[in-house]
Amino acid sequence: MKKCIRAARAVTLQDEAGLTEDFALIHNESEILETGTWSEIKDRAPADVTDLGDVTIVPGLINAHVHLELSHIEGKTVQGQGFMPWVISLLSNSTYDIQDDLISKALASMLESGTVFCADISTNNCARIAELMDESGMGFYGFCEAIGQHIPKEGGAFFPSKTYPLGRNAGAGHALYSTHAEMIRALKKADSAANMPFSIHLAENEEEDQIVAEGTGPFAQMLKGAGLLADCGNKGLSPVAYAHSLEILDKSTLAVHCVRVSESDIKILADTGTNVCLCPRSNDFIGEGQAPWEKIINSGINTCLGTDSIASNHDLNMWNELEYMLKKIKIKMPAQDALSLITKNSAKALMIDEFYGSLEAGKRPVFATVPASLEDLLFQ
Numbered sequence: 001m002k003k004c005i006r007a008a009r010a011v012t013l014q015d016e017a018g019l020t021e022d023f024a025l026i027h028n029e030s031e032i033l034e035t036g037t038w039s040e041i042k043d044r045a046p047a048d049v050t051d052l053g054d055v056t057i058v059p060g061l062i063n064a065h066v067h068l069e070l071s072h073i074e075g076k077t078v079q080g081q082g083f084m085p086w087v088i089s090l091l092s093n094s095t096y097d098i099q100d101d102l103i104s105k106a107l108a109s110m111l112e113s114g115t116v117f118c119a120d121i122s123t124n125n126c127a128r129i130a131e132l133m134d135e136s137g138m139g140f141y142g143f144c145e146a147i148g149q150h151i152p153k154e155g156g157a158f159f160p161s162k163t164y165p166l167g168r169n170a171g172a173g174h175a176l177y178s179t180h181a182e183m184i185r186a187l188k189k190a191d192s193a194a195n196m197p198f199s200i201h202l203a204e205n206e207e208e209d210q211i212v213a214e215g216t217g218p219f220a221q222m223l224k225g226a227g228l229l230a231d232c233g234n235k236g237l238s239p240v241a242y243a244h245s246l247e248i249l250d251k252s253t254l255a256v257h258c259v260r261v262s263e264s265d266i267k268i269l270a271d272t273g274t275n276v277c278l279c280p281r282s283n284d285f286i287g288e289g290q291a292p293w294e295k296i297i298n299s300g301i302n303t304c305l306g307t308d309s310i311a312s313n314h315d316l317n318m319w320n321e322l323e324y325m326l327k328k329i330k331i332k333m334p335a336q337d338a339l340s341l342i343t344k345n346s347a348k349a350l351m352i353d354e355f356y357g358s359l360e361a362g363k364r365p366v367f368a369t370v371p372a373s374l375e376d377l378l379f380q
């Protein structure tokens with residue numbers, strides 16, 4: 001059945017379109033059929049019109065990096081002390097004993113704030129979390145994250161092949177220091193064979209720098225003790241350069257964090273077409289510093305945002321992630337570019353731009369409303 005949505009303003013992110021005043025779209029259950037100004041399309045509008053009033057609507061938001069598996073660890077980790085103290089505090093909890101009700105509650109709050117798709121990372125519970133995401137109505141990639149040395153023989157064993165109306169499972173590597181190099185390459189290959197993106201935490205903190213370059217340090221010792229230290233060290237390379245040497249950086253890879261990247265690392269990411277997911281509030285929460293946002297964005301890298309888990313953030317609200325960044329970033333970002341960080345760019349990075357990322361015919365009929373608190377920040 002056809003319906004019409006009307007709003008005072010929209011940023012559709014179609015091509016170079018800016019702000020459209022007196023916007024309307026006609027849609028059915030599965031897709032947008034037509035967009036334009038109300039005066040352009042009102043003659044064809046169905047009887048069922050929802051007028052949202054004096055608001056700006058944008059494409060449904062995408063959270064490009066979250067760990068719903070850690071929903072029960074809210075408020076149970078240390079803040080601002082760096083990565084290793086944070087990991088120790090994380091692991092002092094029953095890390096993978098998920099609580100379905102808390103995951104469903106987190107999903108409800110994400111949907112409530114306008115997020116319609118998420119790239120979730122799960123180490124031990126990816127099949128169950130995919131079911132919970134499916135039940136909630138969230139679109140998703142349920143990334144099954146591999147940690148350690150174990151290498152399954154077949155790509156198909158990396159993640160369940162079951163598909164959902166709005167989601168699929170895929171494979172992800174945890175990080176260069178904790179996932180065996182052969183495993184990382186095999187995961188990347190399996191995702192590519194299934195035409196899906198690959199995700200990995202990359203260049204997040206100084207512990208990673210030290211392990212990849214020298215194979216040493218207290219964090220390396222800790223990983224070794226747990227049987228999780230990957231054979232990545234003592235190469236004298238930066239994490240990005242080492243990842244490049246594994247041939248896993250390309251336009252279907254999502255490199256998450258990229259806090260500690262040099263000019264030459266940024267060039268590698270840009271030249272290979274690698275997508276970068278920044279997690280500004282998570283990096284701040286843990287005390288890892290701030291990624292060179294301006295250099296990354298100015299280099300032309302397709303950049304998007306994720307909240308990371310509630311164990312390293314205050315909420316899973318993408319508007320809050322964007323607001324935090326816009327208040328600190330030192331370059332002027334036009335509203336379309338800023339909004340693309342949580343919509344269009346994320347859709348491209350996750351290879352879902354056929355269905356998400358802009359308000360235009362053929363895409364899913366999902367949108368978000370710009371909170372009043374962000375109107376000035378975006379459109380001033």
Ligand SMILES: [Zn+2]
Nearest residue numbers: 067201308309
């Ligand atoms: Zn993460």
